[in-house]
Structures are given as structure tokens and as C-alpha cells.
Amino acid sequence: MKEKKVSKEAYAYTPGLKVKQAMMVSKTRRLPIFGEVYVNVGDEVNYDTVIAKTHISGDAEVVKVAALLGFASKPTDLLAYMKKKIGDQVSKGEVIAGYSVLFGLLKKWAYSPIDGILESASTVTGQVIVRGRPIPVEIEAYIPGKVIKVLPREGAVIETNAALIQGIFGIGGEIQGKIKMVVDSPDEELTADRIMSEDKGAVLIGGSLATLDALRKGVEFGVSCIITGGVRHDDVTALIGEEIGVAITGQEEVGITLIITEGFGKMRMSQRTFDLLKRFDGYMASVNGATQIRAGVMRPEIIIPHEESFEKASSVELAIGMLLGTPVRIIRRPYFGAIGNVVNLPVELQQIKTKSYVRVLEVELEDGRIVTVPRANVEIIEE
Amino acid sequence: MVTLSKPNEEMRYILVTDVGSTTTKARFFHRRDGEWRFLVAGEAPTTVESPYEDVTLGVRNAVSEVEELTGHHILSEDGSGIAVPYDGNMGVDLYCTTSSAGGGLQMMVAGLIKMMTAESANRAALGAGSIVMDVIARDDGRKPYEKIKRIRNLRPDMILLAGGVDGGATTHVMEVAELIKAAEPKARLGVSYELPLVYAGNNALRPQIEKLMSSIFALTMVDNLRPVLAVENTEPARRAIHELFMEHVMSHAPGYLKLMKWTNVNIMPTPAGEGMAIQLIADTFNENVLGVGLGGATTNVYSVVDDRFVRSVSANLGMSYSVTNVMKEASIKNIMRWLPFKLDEEDVASRLMNKMIRPTTIPQTLEDLIIEHSVAREALRLGLNHHKTIATRLKGVHVDRSIGDVFQDAMAETYIDMMNIDIIAGTGGLLSHAPWRGQSFLILTDAFQPEGITKIFQDSVFMIPHLGVLSTVYREAAWNIFDKDCLVRLGTVIAPAGTGNLGDPVMTVELEIPNGDILKENLKFGEIKRIELDESQKINVVITPHKGYDIGAGSGHKIESTVMGGVVGIVFDARGRPLKLPEEESERKETLLMWFDIMDLYPDEELKSLCEART
Numbered sequence: 001m002k003e004k005k006v007s008k009e010a011y012a013y014t015p016g017l018k019v020k021q022a023m024m025v026s027k028t029r030r031l032p033i034f035g036e037v038y039v040n041v042g043d044e045v046n047y048d049t050v051i052a053k054t055h056i057s058g059d060a061e062v063v064k065v066a067a068l069l070g071f072a073s074k075p076t077d078l079l080a081y082m083k084k085k086i087g088d089q090v091s092k093g094e095v096i097a098g099y100s101v102l103f104g105l106l107k108k109w110a111y112s113p114i115d116g117i118l119e120s121a122s123t124v125t126g127q128v129i130v131r132g133r134p135i136p137v138e139i140e141a142y143i144p145g146k147v148i149k150v151l152p153r154e155g156a157v158i159e160t161n162a163a164l165i166q167g168i169f170g171i172g173g174e175i176q177g178k179i180k181m182v183v184d185s186p187d188e189e190l191t192a193d194r195i196m197s198e199d200k201g202a203v204l205i206g207g208s209l210a211t212l213d214a215l216r217k218g219v220e221f222g223v224s225c226i227i228t229g230g231v232r233h234d235d236v237t238a239l240i241g242e243e244i245g246v247a248i249t250g251q252e253e254v255g256i257t258l259i260i261t262e263g264f265g266k267m268r269m270s271q272r273t274f275d276l277l278k279r280f281d282g283y284m285a286s287v288n289g290a291t292q293i294r295a296g297v298m299r300p301e302i303i304i305p306h307e308e309s310f311e312k313a314s315s316v317e318l319a320i321g322m323l324l325g326t327p328v329r330i331i332r333r334p335y336f337g338a339i340g341n342v343v344n345l346p347v348e349l350q351q352i353k354t355k356s357y358v359r360v361l362e363v364e365l366e367d368g369r370i371v372t373v374p375r376a377n378v379e380i381i382e383e
Numbered sequence: 384m385v386t387l388s389k390p391n392e393e394m395r396y397i398l399v400t401d402v403g404s405t406t407t408k409a410r411f412f413h414r415r416d417g418e419w420r421f422l423v424a425g426e427a428p429t430t431v432e433s434p435y436e437d438v439t440l441g442v443r444n445a446v447s448e449v450e451e452l453t454g455h456h457i458l459s460e461d462g463s464g465i466a467v468p469y470d471g472n473m474g475v476d477l478y479c480t481t482s483s484a485g486g487g488l489q490m491m492v493a494g495l496i497k498m499m500t501a502e503s504a505n506r507a508a509l510g511a512g513s514i515v516m517d518v519i520a521r522d523d524g525r526k527p528y529e530k531i532k533r534i535r536n537l538r539p540d541m542i543l544l545a546g547g548v549d550g551g552a553t554t555h556v557m558e559v560a561e562l563i564k565a566a567e568p569k570a571r572l573g574v575s576y577e578l579p580l581v582y583a584g585n586n587a588l589r590p591q592i593e594k595l596m597s598s599i600f601a602l603t604m605v606d607n608l609r610p611v612l613a614v615e616n617t618e619p620a621r622r623a624i625h626e627l628f629m630e631h632v633m634s635h636a637p638g639y640l641k642l643m644k645w646t647n648v649n650i651m652p653t654p655a656g657e658g659m660a661i662q663l664i665a666d667t668f669n670e671n672v673l674g675v676g677l678g679g680a681t682t683n684v685y686s687v688v689d690d691r692f693v694r695s696v697s698a699n700l701g702m703s704y705s706v707t708n709v710m711k712e713a714s715i716k717n718i719m720r721w722l723p724f725k726l727d728e729e730d731v732a733s734r735l736m737n738k739m740i741r742p743t744t745i746p747q748t749l750e751d752l753i754i755e756h757s758v759a760r761e762a763l764r765l766g767l768n769h770h771k772t773i774a775t776r777l778k779g780v781h782v783d784r785s786i787g788d789v790f791q792d793a794m795a796e797t798y799i800d801m802m803n804i805d806i807i808a809g810t811g812g813l814l815s816h817a818p819w820r821g822q823s824f825l826i827l828t829d830a831f832q833p834e835g836i837t838k839i840f841q842d843s844v845f846m847i848p849h850l851g852v853l854s855t856v857y858r859e860a861a862w863n864i865f866d867k868d869c870l871v872r873l874g875t876v877i878a879p880a881g882t883g884n885l886g887d888p889v890m891t892v893e894l895e896i897p898n899g900d901i902l903k904e905n906l907k908f909g910e911i912k913r914i915e916l917d918e919s920q921k922i923n924v925v926i927t928p929h930k931g932y933d934i935g936a937g938s939g940h941k942i943e944s945t946v947m948g949g950v951v952g953i954v955f956d957a958r959g960r961p962l963k964l965p966e967e968e969s970e971r972k973e974t975l976l977m978w979f980d981i982m983d984l985y986p987d988e989e990l991k992s993l994c995e996a997r998t
Contacts, residue, residue, distance in 0.1 A: 032569075033569070057567060059528065059531060059535070060531050060565035060566065061527070061528045061531075062527035062528065062561070062562065062565070075554060113528075120561070120565075122557065122561055124553070124554065124557045124591055125554050125555075125557045125558045125561055126554070127558060127561060129561065129565045131565075168740050168741070169736075169740045232733065233729060233732040233733050233736050234729055234732070243707075243710070243711045244707055244711070244736070245699060245707060245708035245711040246699050246705060247704070247707070247739055247740060263733075263736070263737045263741070264732075264733035264736035264737050264740075265729075265730070265733035265737070291740075293704055293739065293740060293742060331737075331741045331744055332737075332741070332744040332745070332746070332747055332751070333734075333747065333748055333750075333751055334747065334748055336737075347451060347452065352747055353747060353748055353989070354746055354747065354748065354749055354751075354752040354818050355818035355819065356745070356746075356752075356816060356817075356818040357818075373747060374744075374745050376743050377744045377745065377747060379741070
């Protein structure tokens with residue numbers, strides 16, 4: 001009999017989402033442009049410690065001086081009309097160029113449209129550029145911990161012992177709050193009646209779904225974040241006011257951060273995720289809903305700093321990929337959400353129900369069933 | 384000039400990869416009995432993103448799969464990359480690659496007049512394989528401060544600035560240049576990276592551009608892409624973009640410095656590879672071609688019409704990362720009109736959102752497959768609409784018009800006329816991996832709505848970009864593989880333009896089938912008929928359209944032609960152009976099921992039970 005070929009290992013197409021009870025979490029806090037760093041290696045920092053600060057140059061505005069003053073055909077004359085020099089501070093409405101002749105009977109002025117600095121005056125185009133005042137930008141630590149590395153002129157790397165849970169999708173940016181369980185099981189929906197006024201600033205944990213009413217009540221009561229297994233597509237659209245096209249999120253200003261751990265629709269939160277959040281009920285968490293699927297995968301995160309036992313995160317597991325026995329989650333119908341262990345990795349392409357020939361693997365589910373799924377439709381569970 | 388490891392005639396094995404935004408695809412080729420053929424494919428997730436941040440890991444994994452499937456060792460034993468040349472035991476004689484990972488090449492272009500130099504600059508950037516993030520022009524309707532803000536927020540990989548014919552406009556071109564400088568744009572990759580700027584405008588302005596821009600940009604000057612109004616010369620700009628792509632952009636992407644050492648052929652943007660392959664088809668058949676690469680993130684449409692090549696890229700129309708943007712732009716209703724069963728809008732929307740957040744998954748159920756095919760129709764339709772806005776006549780050029788033209792508004796903006804397209808060729812994961820070729824045939828037909836007599840081709844296992852880059856160094860091998868193993872002749876569609884009412888007569892066709900018999904068919908409005916005819920066979924047809932329908936010779940005029948078969952065959956499409964689905968729900972579903980059945984699109988029993996379960 002011909003021996004069946006079996007892969008020694010395979011690579012999951014979707015990187016596994018982390019659900020870790022304890023690991024050293026490090027966050028790189030970096031300015032968008034060079035600036036000044038205020039911390040040193042070894043410093044202890046809190047959530048709101050300012051790590052680095054800079055100023056980004058203000059927005060520029062163009063003033064078409066030559067056209068305004070009527071010498072557009074001879075812009076080389078511009079400097080003769082300038083009332084301010086390059087580098088001068090100017091205020092909004094202040095004259096920057098112009099002329100007055102015949103004792104003021106004939107006069108024309110060009111004014112600065114903003115407060116700022118006169119940056120350039122072009123004798124080629126006759127236009128003047130006024131640069132707005134620099135805009136201060138500072139970055140905070142976001143998580144409490146220790147500075148383990150300083151990035152000169154850019155920022156620092158902060159490290160802390162924490163639980164880390166990655167969601168699959170989120171909206172809204174960085175925020176902190178105390179974790180509060182508002183459902184008893186991962187199947188339950190988070191409905192509006194479960195949100196109270198005292199939940200202001202909290203990170204609320206729901207089960208399978210957050211309703212639109214619940215999300216709106218969360219906004220009304222100043223809840224920091226809602227974390228659930230799933231959410232309806234229409235409800236996200238209603239909350240943010242437009243349909244999501246490409247998954248680059250985090251900048252929405254809807255008054256709340258939302259993180260879903262499983263997917264769209266009503267989705268039971270995975271038991272491991274639910275149990276882990278429950279274990280840290282009452283702890284402070286740093287959360288970020290920012291998601292970017294393409295060009296630099298970024299998943300939403302829940303970081304819960306704590307002092308409990310430390311197990312080192314293995315970077316080896318990422319490199320190894322999938323082996324027989326690797327725990328996986330199925331991430332597409334008809335077994336969406338099911339968890340099991342890889343029991344076979346056949347090399348040859350196999351035909352699935354759509355009649356496509358694809359590379360598959362066999363998974364033994366928690367209920368004992370062995371199912372065949374495309375390799376592309378599983379993600380490794382990183383324990 | 385590239386130095387190859389061996390003379391072409393001594394080569395035995397070639398490996399080509401495409402580092403896609405989602406998947407790295409390795410294709411392994413072998414010379415057998417003096418003929419180059421495709422041997423096997425290996426695929427693995429692209430590793431440009433965190434936590435891997437090294438594309439060579441994904442390339443290794445994809446190549447490992449090839450090794451596993453063939454038993455032929457390709458990776459060098461010391462881990463330094465691909466073993467080149469083949470030593471009689473292991474390795475390959477040539478390795479080259481394309482790439483679109485990490486977002487591909489993202490450009491901002493600027494010109495003086497929106498419909499003239501800015502449009503030409505847009506075409507040049509698109510033709511070089513880039514994604515154009517925005518087109519800035521003096522007359523684009525935005526105020527200067529709005530343009531400055533926009534340029535600041537873009538973070539492109541490169542800027543292309545055009546404007547003015549040689550010796551023409553100066554002041555206004557400099558105004559645009561000053562805007563760009565005032566915006567202080569930053570590059571996407573890294574804070575210390577000097578942003579490349581290609582100047583391809585009025586050559587008289589070069590000293591002034593140099594003075595203004597060279598201190599903050601990596602400035603390259605090339606010949607004006609619109610030296611006079613009647614001429615568009617995009618080639619020098621395109622070449623400069625490719626060189627800068629390698630020098631500046633690729634070398635900053637994770638792992639690419641290493642990958643560049645593995646191959647001595649320049650890494651080419653994936654769409655540029657696709658474009659070369661589409662041009663190869665047009666050159667070989669000497670016909671007008673419309674090609675499409677339906678990817679996960681983007682939809683690239685290529686046209687070669689009367690020797691003019693144009694490429695468009697719809698950056699956010701795709702089947703995985705961008706699938707929800709297709710839903711947003713096309714509307715969920717337009718996607719669902721292609722479903723022959725009932726589902727809630729929210730259910731379909733959630734499925735598509737789940738595909739977007741887990742973009743590498745593939746349909747495992749027939750229901751999911753048909754939903755993805757519906758999205759594909761809409762992505763392609765929108766992609767072609769976008770292409771038509773790029774494939775336009777040169778504006779600003781005097782064109783003689785007849786009185787008839789004026790009254791009939793015959794000078795359409797685009798020169799893409801489906802009646803003049805002889806070949807449609809499709810590539811991309813969804814089309815190439817469709818379980819039955821008839822599916823991609825009908826998807827392409829429904830989306831592009833070819834008119835007249837049109838051949839439909841398809842990439843067999845997604846290797847068009849691979850063969851595009853290979854053709855730059857070994858054209859003969861590339862064409863051999865292309866012809867024998869890549870280009871699947873799906874068949875020919877015969878579709879008259881015109882519209883009517885269900886059941887009305889549309890055309891009469893007479894075919895001389897291979898056994899010599901004459902087959903006569905009368906097609907009524909709304910019908911499709913498929914005739915199986917092997918790809919090696921050609922038959923003579925006489926098509927007589929009824930009044931109001933045009934098959935290429937004018938309304939009601941007969942055409943005699945020889946048409947080729949394919950794995951799907953010959954399809955007579957009397958559904959009308961433009962194609963409209965019945966408004967009434969049950970009629971629409973019945974009509975779709977009838978078409979699916981005639982095309983033998985999906986397994987009968989499964990489709991039947993699915994429709995019964997979803998009424």
C-alpha cells in the first residue's frame with residue numbers, strides 16, 4: 001500500500017490571537033517625528049507618565065500675494081511688496097504684504113490667514129506660505145511598568161508583567177479602566193439594562209454580543225470600553241455613523257472603545273478568554289481598539305498588569321508553526337468558533353464541499369468529532 | 384543587464400515567487416523534453432508583518448512546500464537562501480520574484496491640470512504598478528490648505544510631480560511644487576527615510592525644481608511625460624519609479640534587503656508583473672485585451688486597446704482585506720442580487736466582515752462560495768468602471784468631430800468599448816482557485832458584460848505575475864509556460880448589445896459543429912446557451928441578430944466568424960447589454976438558477992438543498 005504523506009509541520013495562515021494569563025508585555029512608545037525623551041532605562045512609569053514630547057510643525061496656508069495685489073504677471077517683484085520677512089511671527093489678520101500710494105488713496109494689502117511664522121515668499125509664483133504655530137505632541141506610558149530601552153529622540157520601550165488578550169477587531173483608541181464582568185456566561189448578551197451609571201470609566205465584559213442600545217448607553221454613562229465576543233455589523237455602522245470599508249480603525253471618536261474577541265454577529269466569547277477576564281475582575285486594564293488588518297497587522301489589545309507568577313512568552317512557538325497536537329480554533333463556517341487539536345496534516349490536496357482542492361488538516365474537536373477543514377481556516381491558539 | 388547563472392538553453396529548473404499581501408506563492412518550473420512546463424506550486428503566509436517582519440521566512444515556507452511536494456531540494460543547506468544554480472542534484476538555475484507585500488508601492492501624484500498632466504501622471508504611476516493614493520492638481524477643487532493637509536496625512540512611498548508641456552507653464556507648476564514642499568510629506572516607512580520625488584514636468588523648470596525640492600526629497604528628474612499636449616510619454620517616469628521602488632522602498636521593507644541578495648533580477652511590483660503578462664497576450668494574439676487581477680486587497684484592470692496599454696488599480700476593491708469596502712461601495716443589495724437563495728442582509732454583511740478580519744480564510748461551504756462569487760462580480764464591475772475613468776483619450780488635444788458626433792455624443796470619455804475587446808483574461812486567487820472554470824467564466828461575463836464575440840482566458844493556478852517577471856529575463860520560457868500551463872482557454876462568449884423583454888427573439892445562430900452537422904439555435908431574451916467545444920477546436924458560426932441587437936456589424940446585421948472553444952465551451956448570451964436582473968425576488972432567483980444550471984456552475988443537489996433551506 002502506498003504510504004500517505006503527512007506534513008511534519010504547517011503554517012497557520014492567520015496568526016493566532018494571544019490569550020495569555022501572564023507574560024512580559026512590552027510596548028514601544030514612539031513619537032511620530034523626532035523629539036525629546038523624558039525617561040531613562042530602569043525608570044518606573046505609570047499609565048500617564050509622559051515618555052516623550054515633540055512639536056510637529058503647524059499646518060501651512062498659502063497666500064497668493066502677487067494675485068491679490070495685482071502683479072501676478074510679474075511675481076519677481078514680490079519681495080518689494082513684503083511687509084514681513086521670512087521667519088517673522090505673524091498673527092491672523094496681520095498685514096504681510098501690500099502697498100499704499102498717493103497718500104493712501106490707492107492701497108492693497110494681503111493678510112495672514114492664521115497665527116504662525118512666515119515661511120517662504122516665492123518670486124517664481126508670487127505666493128507666500130505662512131506656517132501655523134507648532135502643535136505639541138506627547139506620548140504617555142499607556143501601561144505601568146519599567147523602562148527597558150530608550151529610543152533616542154523617539155521614545156522608549158516599557159515592560160510590565162501582565163495578562164494579554166488580543167481581540168479580533170475593535171474601534172476607538174487607547175484608554176484605561178477597571179475590569180467589570182456584567183454577564184455570568186460567555187453566551188449571554190450585554191444588554192443596556194446591565195449598564196449602570198457607576199460603570200463610568202469601567203471596562204465592561206459582555207458575552208456573545210453587545211446590543212446597539214448597550215453600546216449607546218455605555219457612551220452615555222462614560223464607560224471606557226466594552227469587550228464582547230461579537231457585535232452586529234449594522235450596530236457598528238450605527239455607532240460610528242458610517243460603514244467600515246477597510247479595517248483601519250482606532251481613530252473613531254464615538255466616546256467608547258469597543259473590542260470584539262471572536263467576530264461579527266452573535267459570537268460566544270471563547271471560554272478561555274472569558275475565564276481569564278473573569279479572573280482579573282476588578283483589575284485595571286489598558287485597552288486599545290485600534291485594528292489594522294493590512295500592512296502591519298495590528299489587533300486590538302487588553303493588557304492587565306498584575307504581580308502574579310511569570311511564565312516566559314515563547315517566541316519559538318511562532319517559528320515552529322502547526323504540529324500534530326497543536327490547539328487550534330476554526331475561524332470559518334461550518335465549524336466557526338470550534339476549538340480542537342490537530343490530529344492529521346495530510347500533504348496532498350483534498351476536495352472539500354465547494355469542490356475545491358485545497359490543503360487541509362484534521363482537527364479533533366472538544367466534543368470528540370474529527371473534522372476536516374482547509375488549513376487556511378484555522379488559527380493557532382497561543383496558550 | 385542581468386547576469387544569469389547559465390545560458391538559457393542549459394537551464395533546467397526555475398523558481399519564481401510572488402510575495403503577495405496575504406500569501407507568498409512559489410511556482411516551480413522545469414524544462415522537460417526541451418520544453419518549459421509548470422511543475423508544482425507551494426504557498427505560505429506572507430511574513431512581512433509583525434511578529435515575523437521578514438519576508439524571506441514566508442518565501443522559505445512556500446519553497447519548503449514545493450520541496451515537500453517534489454522531493455527536489457531548493458533551499459541552500461547553509462540557510463543562506465535559494466541554491467543557484469542547479470548542480471545536478473539540488474537548486475534552481477534562476478530565481479526571481481514579484482512583490483506586493485506591505486501595501487505594495489503607494490504613490491501620490493501631482494500635475495497642473497486635473498484632466499491633462501495630472502491625469503497623465505496618474506496613468507504613469509499606475510502603469511508602474513503603484514497604488515495611487517491621491518491626485519493633486521491646481522484645479523482639483525480643493526483649497527490650497529486642504530491640499531497641504533491631505534498631502535501631510537498621506538505618507539506615500541514616493542511622489543510623482545508633472546505639469547506643463549516643455550517650455551510651457553512655469554508659475555503654476557511651481558505653485559503645485561511649493562504646495563508639496565509646504566506639506567512636508569513624510570514617507571510611510573521610517574522617520575529618517577528621505578522621500579523619493581520624481582519630477583516629470585516642464586523641462587525648463589528643472590533648475591528651479593532642483594533648488595526648491597532637493598533639500599528635503601530624494602529628487603529624480605526624468606523627461607516630461609507630456610512634452611507636448613498631443614503626446615503622452617510615460618515610459619521614463621515609469622522606469623524611474625521602478626528603480627526608486629527597488630532602491631528606496633523595497634530596501635526599507637522588512638526582509639527585502641535579504642531577499643534582494645537571493646536574486647539578481649530586480650524585484651518587480653506584482654501589478655507590473657501582471658501587466659507584462661497581459662501585454663504578452665495582446666502581442667501574441669495581436670488583439671485587444673482586457674485583463675484583470677482580482678486580488679485580496681486590490682483589483683487591477685489592464686487594457687491593451689489598439690496597442691495602447693493602460694493599467695488601473697482600485698486600491699480598496701478586493702476579496703479579503705477589502706471585501707467590506709466592496710460591500711460599502713457596491714452596497715449589500717447589489718451583492719445579494721446575485722444570490723439564488725434567501726439570506727438576511729445582516730447575515731451576509733457579518734460574513735463579509737468576518738472574511739475581512741480573517742482575510743486568509745477560504746469558503747468551505749457552497750453557500751459561502753456563492754456569496755464570495757457575488758462579491759467578485761461587484762468588485763470587478765466597480766474595478767472596470769474605475770478603469771474606464773483612467774483609459775481615456777488625451778484631453779487638451781484637438782479632435783475633429785463630425786456633426787454626427789456632436790449630436791450623438793459619440794466622443795465618449797473612455798475609449799474602452801466592450802464591442803472592441805477581443806479577449807478578457809482574469810487572474811487572482813478567487814478566479815484561479817474557482818472549483819470549476821465555468822464559475823470564473825460567468826463571473827467575468829456578468830461583471831464585464833462583453834459584447835460581440837469575446838474569448839475568455841484565465842490564469843490556471845495564479846502564476847501570471849510570476850511569468851511577467853520571468854519574461855523580462857527569459858521570454859521564451861515564460862511564453863512556453865504561459866501558453867501551455869498558465870493560460871486556460873475558457874471559451875468564447877457571443878453576446879449582442881441591446882436590450883428587450885423576456886422571451887423576445889434576440890439572435891439566430893448557425894454553427895457548423897466538428898462532425899459536420901449544422902446546428903441552428905434561436906435565442907430569446909434572457910437566455911444563455913452553452914455548447915461544449917474543446918479548446919483545440921474552432922468552429923464557423925453565422926450570427927444573425929434581430930433588429931435592435933448588435934453583434935459587431937450594427938443593429939440587425941449578420942456576422943460570420945470562426946470561434947474557438949475552451950474548457951467551458953461556447954456561450955451564447957442573450958441576456959442583453961446592459962445586463963439587468965429581474966426586479967421581482969422569485970423571478971430573479973429562478974433566472975439565476977436557470978443560468979447557473981445551463982452553465983453547470985455548482986453541484987446540482989447541494990445547490991437545490993441549499994435553496995430549499997434558504998427560501
